[in-house]
Amino acid sequence: MNRAHFILREREYGAFLSVLRKLRTDAFAKVVFLVDKNGTLVASTGEASGFDTTALASLAAGNIAATGGLANLIGEKEFSILFHEGERDHMHISLVAERLILVVIFDRRSSVGLVRLRVRRVSEELAKILAAAQEDAGGEGGVIEELTEEDIESLFK
Amino acid sequence: MSFINYSSREINCKIVYYGPGLCGKTTNLQYIYKRMNPDARGKMISLATETERTLFFDFLPLTLGEVRGFKTRFHLYTVPGQVFYDASRRLILRGVDGVVFCADSQLTRTDANLESMENLRVNLEEQGYNPDKVPLVIQYNKRDLPNVASVSELHALLNQRNVPEFEAAASTGIGVFETLKSAIKLILNDLKRGAR
Numbered sequence: 001m002n003r004a005h006f007i008l009r010e011r012e013y014g015a016f017l018s019v020l021r022k023l024r025t026d027a028f029a030k031v032v033f034l035v036d037k038n039g040t041l042v043a044s045t046g047e048a049s050g051f052d053t054t055a056l057a058s059l060a061a062g063n064i065a066a067t068g069g070l071a072n073l074i075g076e077k078e079f080s081i082l083f084h085e086g087e088r089d090h091m092h093i094s095l096v097a098e099r100l101i102l103v104v105i106f107d108r109r110s111s112v113g114l115v116r117l118r119v120r121r122v123s124e125e126l127a128k129i130l131a132a133a134q135e136d137a138g139g140e141g142g143v144i145e146e147l148t149e150e151d152i153e154s155l156f157k
Numbered sequence: 158m159s160f161i162n163y164s165s166r167e168i169n170c171k172i173v174y175y176g177p178g179l180c181g182k183t184t185n186l187q188y189i190y191k192r193m194n195p196d197a198r199g200k201m202i203s204l205a206t207e208t209e210r211t212l213f214f215d216f217l218p219l220t221l222g223e224v225r226g227f228k229t230r231f232h233l234y235t236v237p238g239q240v241f242y243d244a245s246r247r248l249i250l251r252g253v254d255g256v257v258f259c260a261d262s263q264l265t266r267t268d269a270n271l272e273s274m275e276n277l278r279v280n281l282e283e284q285g286y287n288p289d290k291v292p293l294v295i296q297y298n299k300r301d302l303p304n305v306a307s308v309s310e311l312h313a314l315l316n317q318r319n320v321p322e323f324e325a326a327a328s329t330g331i332g333v334f335e336t337l338k339s340a341i342k343l344i345l346n347d348l349k350r351g352a353r
Binding site: 111147 | 158162163164168200204221225226229245247249251342344345348349
């Protein structure tokens with residue numbers, strides 16, 4: 001496994017955010033999250049203040065991991081789309097470029113068909129931004145490289 | 158795999174608490190949750206059975222101080238310890254930056270400790286890690302109970318890599334933060350080395 005860091009710079013963050021905002025508008029969604037497959041929030045847009053975004057990111061990643069495990073058991077590589085239907089709000093979760101998880105929360109103002117269509121359209125754009133981010137990082141550690149023993153010790157003072 | 162976000166100026170790392178069933182992994186996280194300043198920790202999530210056995214994982218996000226203008230965030234996970242949840246354990250190890258192996262010091266749990274350590278090595282390897290290189294800290298938990306193995310016995314059994322080891326009684330908090338601090342230091346040092 002590649003143990004290099006996943007580095008997200010301002011430029012790619014801005015690009016992700018702009019795609020998420022467009023998706024939210026076009027899909028009439030309440031909130032859109034982009035999550036790293038390991039469970040860390042990358043970006044979000046919409047009425048996110050009502051949600052515990054850290055917990056949501058972790059559980060979405062757990063959800064994708066568990067269904068991926070189920071997929072393997074029946075000989076599938078991955079289940080790339082999950083849909084959870086609630087009484088008021090619904091959640092559409094999809095995998096982007098096997099690395100990111102796109103979470104769309106919507107209510108009756110939208111529909112699963114519309115969300116699925118819009119998600120499919122933006123997934124390629126997100127994958128391109130991700131590829132650019134990985135190329136841009138080029139194994140560079142940035143802030144991590146510069147850490148000193150003193151920096152690490154200072155966390156525990 | 159750590160995640161460095163230049164936009165929110167955060168470094169995110171994942172720590173997994175591993176070990177046999179009922180060794181005290183969840184208890185470690187519960188103690189950390191209880192004792193951390195609420196500003197420095199998020200909500201603790203436990204995906205557990207009705208009898209409070211971990212079914213999938215526990216999750217506790219912590220935010221420590223800043224280094225070089227970056228907030229350091231650590232996501233603590235536990236695995237389900239029971240032998241038959243192996244598929245879930247493998248999934249939780251994905252993207253891990255460091256492992257805390259929580260051993261149950263009771264003599265009756267010797268085999269379970271050994272089996273779990275071997276299982277950790279197999280699962281790390283399956284996830285593409287070198288089990289001899291992943292940052293690891295060992296905690297000998299339940300030192301407050303009678304009929305426990307000596308630390309030297311546990312060391313000989315479990316700590317062939319000679320990694321940092323701590324005695325603990327997680328239910329009262331003894332050794333919990335020492336273990337966590339050591340894991341965090343190892344991870345940051347490992348990331349630093351890996352970045353070069």
